[in-house]
Amino acid sequence: MKQVIQKWISAALVVLVCLTLIQPVTTQAQENVMALNSKVTGQITDTNKVFTYKVTLPKRGTLSIDLKSWIDSIVDYRILDNQGTEIEDASLYGDALTPGREIVTKRFEAGVYYVEISQWSEGHTGKFELTNSFAEVSTDDREPNNGTSVAQPLTLGKKVRGFISVQDEKDVYRVVLPKAGTLSIDWISNISGTAELYLRNELNQVIRHEQMNSKVESSNRYKEPIDLEPGTYYIEIEDWDAPNNTGKYELLATFVSANNRELEPNNGTTQAMPLAFYKPLTGFLSWSDTEDFYKVRLPKASTLTIDMNSFVQGIAEVELYDENYKRLMKEYVYGSASSPGKSVESLKLKSGTYYVAVKAWDAKSNTGKYSLEIKSSHLLPSLTVNGLTTRSTVIKGKTAKYATVYFKIGKKTYTRKANSKGDYSFKMKKQKAGSVIRVTAKNKYGSTVKQVTVKK
Numbered sequence: 319m320k321q322v323i324q325k326w327i328s329a330a331l332v333v334l335v336c337l338t339l340i341q342p343v344t345t346q347a348q349e350n351v352m353a354l355n356s357k358v359t360g361q362i363t364d365t366n367k368v369f370t371y372k373v374t375l376p377k378r379g380t381l382s383i384d385l386k387s388w389i390d391s392i393v394d395y396r397i398l399d400n401q402g403t404e405i406e407d408a409s410l411y412g413d414a415l416t417p418g419r420e421i422v423t424k425r426f427e428a429g430v431y432y433v434e435i436s437q438w439s440e441g442h443t444g445k446f447e448l449t450n451s452f453a454e455v456s457t458d459d460r461e462p463n464n465g466t467s468v469a470q471p472l473t474l475g476k477k478v479r480g481f482i483s484v485q486d487e488k489d490v491y492r493v494v495l496p497k498a499g500t501l502s503i504d505w506i507s508n509i510s511g512t513a514e515l516y517l518r519n520e521l522n523q524v525i526r527h528e529q530m531n532s533k534v535e536s537s538n539r540y541k542e543p544i545d546l547e548p549g550t551y552y553i554e555i556e557d558w559d560a561p562n563n564t565g566k567y568e569l570l571a572t573f574v575s576a577n578n579r580e581l582e583p584n585n586g587t588t589q590a591m592p593l594a595f596y597k598p599l600t601g602f603l604s605w606s607d608t609e610d611f612y613k614v615r616l617p618k619a620s621t622l623t624i625d626m627n628s629f630v631q632g633i634a635e636v637e638l639y640d641e642n643y644k645r646l647m648k649e650y651v652y653g654s655a656s657s658p659g660k661s662v663e664s665l666k667l668k669s670g671t672y673y674v675a676v677k678a679w680d681a682k683s684n685t686g687k688y689s690l691e692i693k694s695s696h697l698l699p700s701l702t703v704n705g706l707t708t709r710s711t712v713i714k715g716k717t718a719k720y721a722t723v724y725f726k727i728g729k730k731t732y733t734r735k736a737n738s739k740g741d742y743s744f745k746m747k748k749q750k751a752g753s754v755i756r757v758t759a760k761n762k763y764g765s766t767v768k769q770v771t772v773k774k
Contacts (some may be wrong), residue, residue: 350370397432622693
């Protein structure tokens, strides 16, 4: 019995050794090096089922694969990168009498790629022809620049040429604004399909998001300004449907300073900037700064005049509040950078503290420059004129000391200077009853006007 068992064991070992020596019949892929801008032919058979061609791109650019097949019914083809990642996987239909043809165009980074032609199933045999063509793309974007931490610095006023490829679906550029002002973005896209532009701030908040469709053969353009505060910003160009929407683009960013003089922050009454009378100030509303507050102190009861020129795009609001934050006035000013709007409003007020606010009606779209001037009657020269009769030969009165006084008699205007006490006088010829003489006193803040009618 023991001998029988040993024979069975010996036989089993022999069978196992034989099985390990028997290899299944398979066809190894024929890997060939394919030069750029060349053509090869091959024959798919039941024994030569797979052909692989190695293509090396020395630089980034556009690779076109032109496959023509006389193979009966169906042939499979794939494009892979050097890591074996599948980029394209499809089938082509044709036969010996009506060959099939497919042209696949991909935009790649420099590197090694493989084109694989393989039999769909047993019996599908025949000839194929494979042609490749390559066009290098010259760009200015420096990789890696796929995020804010590796963003490429973008020089204001200098155009950069970029390239979105299968492996590089996003380019990020860093823009530094030294002052508040208007950043203009000019983006020309030849990306095939839909691409996206994002403008973000340092907190990664999206300031602007645009989608644009274009073609390799037909470009599209986005050109828009946006008003921003000083700081660092990021412009991102991205493939909307990675890795399918690829191609070239151009990006240009320009900047114009607002030259504004308001002191930030001044976004409420507690931060309000003191505003001097009769001194025009240039202010600026931006994407992140939509309200400016100014403090005005009236030492005595006066007529307060708010004079505003608005270059804000769309609608700006001008408001006046008392020290209890009770709104006394609200005006809408319509304008734009090319056609400024104007508002002049006057109110009689008691002495006290007041706040003038300039606001964007729509916080995200109504931005731009404005000029603001506050005037008050208490600073204008006082003026009195003594009564005149047909016998009068001198005009007398009182005004602010050293003020300039103008006398309009008929069509002529005469000038005199008040003395240190504010007294003035002007010799004239006798006037007819009913004649009107216009007297104007002027100082550095403005003018006060009185009209006197000559009596009998």
